[in-house]
Amino acid sequence: MKIGYLLHRLRLGLHNKWWLFSYSWREFQLKLQFYWLMYQSSKRLDFSQKSALIFAPHQDDEVLGCGGIIALKREQGVPVKVVFVTDGGASHADYSKITREEIIQIRRQEALTALNILGVNSTDIHFLDKHDGGLRWMTQAEREQTIEEIALLLRAFNPN
Template sequence: MKSFITKLLQTKISRLQLCPLPAPLIPIEAGRVLVFAPHQDDETLGCGGTLALLRQKKCAVKVIFITDGAGAGSLDADAPAIRRKEARAALNILSIDDIEFLNEPDGSFRASAGFEKKVRQLLQQFKPDWLFAPSVLDYHRDHVAAGQAVLSCWQQCGAPGRAFIYEIWSPLPATHVVDIGDAIELKKQAISCYALPLSHCDYLSASIGLASYRGLYLPGKPGGNYAEAFSEIEKQASFGGLLQKMLNLRLYLESLLKRQI
């Protein structure tokens, strides 16, 4: 005999749409866009094509790099300076020159009262129409901690605009996709500026491959398309909201993987 919970789930499943695709997200014109990147390269890998299109639409784009890029001590002492130089070169290709480095510890970032105060100040001063933050569903703990802190500050301080999570290591349950076909070459060139990360991992192939896959979601454009995917976060903080659900899933995945070791 089926349990009540099983019957309830089956009823809900029977009411699902056939294939609910992420909605197209059209870059705004002459808006203000604030981007938080845990590491130098996350901004380009996650939303570089979208940022290039926003600049072409005359948007003011500011990128905040959260950590110092030291690689949690695994890189040479000159790595932070190299990664800052690479970041400037990459963002120059995307036509972005408004950059700030917060120099939090790479690999062990934790949101402090001082960091949250700085985020609130940036939100209140810049007043973004669009805010981009890393995914709290991501495998990298810096991304999880940074995304949760930034988005919680945005929800709590009543900042204007819309907030979106971008994907790096872990694909998102996307609510929106941006067609970046016209900016894919700029994204490739910008990623290629990050020689230090590319010497450790083929981020270029991975990122462009993900963009190609996301291109399948673009309506009426079969084959050879590229897109970046995002999840929009609701304005009001809620234990039942998307941000909290993603965070719960990330914590569950980690606990499950630990039991398998």
């Protein structure tokens, strides 16, 4: 990648030498990296009309990771369901002014509200309510039950 091309993309041109000296070398590097990502590395997302089943470790991951595609699919009328594996109760474990149960209820309500804004009906949102931060310590029976719950959701929805 030529620096001149990136500078051109910045609409600064090589003729503006003062611009080169107005930033630190690190700021200049960061700007170049940003524009390389924006103009060279970014690719158009091919949108499909296929239904989607989104699995999120806990509440907010579905929006942070897939919020745009969820909104786009729902806007196009494509079925989307979301499954939260854990209850999200460990997110503020060091914050003593709120109990774990309150955190779980707040995060559940926030997830329902956020997904409603994105166009997902509450009937298409599933909470498996596994203990947040405790998946690795599940017993074999608990693991098998979780796998069965996920398999039932997959069979019932049969996403594309």
